[in-house]
Amino acid sequence: GEDVEQSLFLSVREGDSSVINCTYTDSSSTYLYWYKQEPGAGLQLLTYIFSNMDMKQDQRLTVLLNKKDKHLSLRIADTQTGDSAIYFCAEAGMNRDDKIIFGKGTRLHILP
Amino acid sequence: GAVVSQHPSWVICKSGTSVKIECRSLDFQATTMFWYRQFPKQSLMLMATSNEGSKATYEQGVEKDKFLINHASLTLSTLTVTSAHPEDSSFYICSAPLRQGAYNEQFFGPGTRLTVL
Numbered sequence: 083g084e085d086v087e088q089s090l091f092l093s094v095r096e097g098d099s100s101v102i103n104c105t106y107t108d109s110s111s112t113y114l115y116w117y118k119q120e121p122g123a124g125l126q127l128l129t130y131i132f133s134n135m136d137m138k139q140d141q142r143l144t145v146l147l148n149k150k151d152k153h154l155s156l157r158i159a160d161t162q163t164g165d166s167a168i169y170f171c172a173e174a175g176m177n178r179d180d181k182i183i184f185g186k187g188t189r190l191h192i193l194p
Numbered sequence: 195g196a197v198v199s200q201h202p203s204w205v206i207c208k209s210g211t212s213v214k215i216e217c218r219s220l221d222f223q224a225t226t227m228f229w230y231r232q233f234p235k236q237s238l239m240l241m242a243t244s245n246e247g248s249k250a251t252y253e254q255g256v257e258k259d260k261f262l263i264n265h266a267s268l269t270l271s272t273l274t275v276t277s278a279h280p281e282d283s284s285f286y287i288c289s290a291p292l293r294q295g296a297y298n299e300q301f302f303g304p305g306t307r308l309t310v311l
Contacts, residue, residue: 117302124287124304125238170237181228182289182300186237 084108086185088171093191100158102188104171107152111173114147115182116156119168128156128169158190166192196222196292200303207278208311215273215306217244217288223268224290228300229261232285244271244288278310 088104106114116128131138131145131154138145144157158165171185197220207213217227225246230238242263243251250263260282262274271290275282287305291298 122307125289125302127299127302130299181240181243183240184230184238189235 084111084173084175084183086171086173086183088185088188090186091189091191093193094161095193096161096163098161100156100161100165100190102156102158102169102171102190104154104156104185105152106154106171106173106183108173108175108183109152110175111152113174114145114154115170115172115174116143116145116154117170117172117184119170119187121167125170161190161192163192166190196220196290196299196301198288198290198301198303200286200288200306202306203304204307204309206309206311209279210277212274212276213278213308215275215286215288215308217271217273217290217303219269219290219292219301222290222292224271224292225268227265227271227288227290229263229271229273230287230289232287232305234285238287241273244273246271275308278308280310283308283310 085107094100112133115130117125118128142159146155168187168189170187172182174182199218201216227244229241232238241256244263244265246265252258265271285305285307289300289302
């Protein structure tokens, strides 16, 4: 079945770049997402990438996709205290009726 | 972007009672909605797919008699936790897809925190 793995915790100094990594197993994954969840809140879609792309940049966010290795990463440049949250990697496939499979989430902690 | 609401945002109930949670797409129609469950410090677990006008599709291991789903209209899906027990305490989140160009973007509700005493 489909599976998404990511490290559970990342600690970064304010102003540095954060890189959150994710691997997935389903080779038919079509869409790959990064969601942000702040404490006690719902999910916010940060960015997404189609499987036929290898990079997408959106302001401070850069997504890299290595489809061969089924590896996805999210880079947050100039990390700020407001970036402190849980980041979920997720994937969906064309033939899975919009079902999204989530990783366990990476808790990003910002050091002063 | 599109908005999905959930009601209530939190609920506390006694063990053995039933609780209904509503998920509404406020400015778009959704023939499909998804219900997730999130345990503390864990990921979202897909529970079921709610289908307008037909039965919900449950993921493996989810008790359909325990978690009743009704998708009565194109903008409303309800999840009823029947005979709730403390182990049902969790954060329940719904989502609805909306076509955005070449793909369907999922819009998530803010979640409902259920505490069963």
